[in-house]
Amino acid sequence: MAEAxxxxxxxxxxxxxxxxxxxxxxxxxERHEVVGxxxxxxxxxxxxxxxxxxxxxxxxxxxxxxxxxxxxVGLAAARxxxxxxxxxxxxxSSMALLAAAAFAAxxxxxxxxxxLEGGHGEVFVQHFTGGPLLETGPLASLxxxxxxxxxxxRPAVGSGVRRLIALAGELDVRDALPRAADAVLLxxxxxxxxxxxxxxxxxxxxxxxxxxxx
Numbered sequence: 001m002a003e004a005x006x007x008x009x010x011x012x013x014x015x016x017x018x019x020x021x022x023x024x025x026x027x028x029x030e031r032h033e034v035v036g037x038x039x040x041x042x043x044x045x046x047x048x049x050x051x052x053x054x055x056x057x058x059x060x061x062x063x064x065x066x067x068x069x070x071x072x073v074g075l076a077a078a079r080x081x082x083x084x085x086x087x088x089x090x091x092x093s094s095m096a097l098l099a100a101a102a103f104a105a106x107x108x109x110x111x112x113x114x115x116l117e118g119g120h121g122e123v124f125v126q127h128f129t130g131g132p133l134l135e136t137g138p139l140a141s142l143x144x145x146x147x148x149x150x151x152x153x154r155p156a157v158g159s160g161v162r163r164l165i166a167l168a169g170e171l172d173v174r175d176a177l178p179r180a181a182d183a184v185l186l187x188x189x190x191x192x193x194x195x196x197x198x199x200x201x202x203x204x205x206x207x208x209x210x211x212x213x214x
Contacts, residue, residue: 005056008055014094015036017039018032018033019031031049056085056087061077062074066117066124091192092186092191095139097186101182103133103185109130110131111155112127112130113154118160123141123142125142125150147163161173
């Protein structure tokens, strides 16, 4: 019986540098490290450590929101490998990935907020329901005080929850970073984003192409 098509997952939108190789919905291998700002140095070696050097029939990459640099590192690698291998590349959101993992880990959850570290003292916030996974609010970049009000009793998951704890203390939160292997949990509708950055707010710096100069 032929093996299902392979998909390489690239996850670099946060402090985690994470890759996984899937055959259909079966996880073949993964590498996951919390590197902070070291994605550019670790990503390609981590892909090379996967079976077959990570060679796949398609590539799925986190397009954000998250670290501007991390998102760009992942997209650059995904696009380069896609050209070299002659395979398609698609995107997914870090927010949807964290929500899918949280719902899978706690089956009694029916709604939650994903809260990721942003920039300039803000956090990215988006609301979801589970079964099936659906966005129930737009992606927003908010100061922690406003993000706390937006929870409205929802449990929260993500790297930004520590900023909310500093304000309120007793909250139903889970500190977490995206993991590439959890992409197997995403419904197909969440894996069809264009392979370009989803910043969540205006970037601090833009490439020539993003400024319309190339």
